[in-house]
Amino acid sequence: MKEITYREAINEALAEEMTRDENVILMGEDIGLYGGNFQVTKDLILKFGDNRVMDTPVSEAVIAGCAVGAAMSGLRPVIETMFSDFVTLMMDNLVNQAAKIHYMSAGEISVPMVLRLPVGCGTGAGAQHSQSPEAWLCHVPGLKVVFPSNPYEAKGLLKAAIRDDNPVVFCEHKMLYPTAGSVPEEEYIIPLSQANIVKKGTSLTMIAYGYSVQKCLVAAMQLKPKGIDIEVIDLRTLHPLDEDTILESVKKTGRVIIVHEAVKTGGVGAEISALIAEKAFSYLKAPILRIAGMDIPVPFNKTMEQACVPQILDIKKAAERMMRR
């Protein structure tokens, strides 16, 4: 094992896949010598050349469209959006093109591409550079949406995403980029659509993804001395969901809290709540609870910015309340 950051893990996954398969190419704004806005593609242009690591103009729509066409033609493009907020400028190509072409062509054409999105708040960049848009994309059949929670997950999931024959949206939380974690020296892959039970427990199930998994884990550790034994599930893939892992855990604990930074209304938590209500209602000992971002644009002020998304204390308090019921 070795210690690397989330950022380095993604960089390693890209480098390994580019070495393995010459059809893997990268496109995006400032991803070449500049190394990407968050330095994720640093030095890849030196290793693989500018015909495989391609700086583009500020043209999100055609970056995505070009990736769709290249993928339909047999390449495996991985594209970067500077901030996930700018995915709005790519939506036609993701929603109407990438997600539907395999279906509309009755399977004749597939679109193996990955869109990397730096997601989330905490950087003080204001409402247009801090959103968590993952739920919008989960609403599109044909897309897969992945959101790793640490360096190990990021590397293994990105390698799986690149090898997948479908368009995959790969969300990366900005606050995780500098965080370190253990990663095996040898190659490994984490399959898509398989959730991970990060910590086993019996009293309550916490379901989260991305940065929120880290917050849930801390909350769980801090609650353990109080006799609250929390099971933490890292969804890993938000769409299509691993329903079995969720339902089995809820049936075991009978209590569930879903945590995410994205706004609550129409979020991934709403979908999971409905799933549990439909398929495991009789096992519930308490109402399902969502702890999610407030239904507001992300504010600039640091205190307000922190207040608008779930923090460890919010999660702990909610769990304690739920256990008292």
Add this chain to the structure above:
Amino acid sequence: MSLTNEKIIKMYTRMVTARLLEEMLNEMFNEGMLHGTTHLGIGQEASGVAPCMTLMEGDKITLTHRNHVGCVGIGMDVKKILAEMFGKETGVCGGFGGSMHMVDYEKGNMFANGVVGGGLGIAVGAALKMKYKGEANIVICFMGDGATNEGMFHEALNLASIWKLPIIFFVENNGYAVSMPQYRSMNIRDIEKRAESYGMRSIIVDGNNAIDIYNMTFSAAQSVREGFGPMFIESKTYRICGHSRSDIEQLYRNQKEIDYWLAKCPIKRLEEYMLKNNIAKSEMLKEINTQIMDELKQAVLYAQNSLEPSLENIGKYVYAK
């Protein structure tokens, strides 16, 4: 390579096939035999077919909602086109696509797009792959005048130009985006001018003259193939029918204008050219028309007798593998 007589006859055959197919589809819609909608390409047979005749093995095209002429132009099987119109399992998209989304990757039709301008990024990506792999192939990206007002148009032309991609942007300027005439949607007469601002070479062709379109597209294609970067062709033509099935009154234009363009029918003009240059005699042209009509009638029977797609497969193609 100049146009051989054999190739001219083949081009003529495809243009007539496209015309008769569209007329037949229109009738079948009127009789309630078909579901959905369609966008007829009557009057645009030269613009749709002639560029496809210049293509080589491995070249690709992307098409629009008004794609049937291009599908015939690139040599797709009319049986499978008609089966798709009927939503049958034997259709080019197994009944999952329909009129606006005809695909035949092997024949070179990557995808026909229902979103105006939606095919431009895809075409650029296909051209990128050809350049990346060092292939001597090109892409012809078809679009209408309406698509040139989409943001994607500008992003796609710019990217293709800076990356010197092997692609021809072929605008079938048929005068209207649904009801919006070109003169009300842009302050330029020639859309070709837009290419210049991306440092892209461009030409204008008479969109109802198949021979001209072939020759000019062929030389453009040669230069694009040799690595000189993308080209832009504006083909000035006219949409004889309404925009789609729902465009009935057509209050936005008058019969005089339609008659002017009917007189410039691309098929009639090609026939005149063929007769004048002894490429074919009128009996031969009649024979070709009769054969096509027979083939189309057979194709309709094939489509009607084909199976409906199984409901069991309704979710089968959402994800690959």
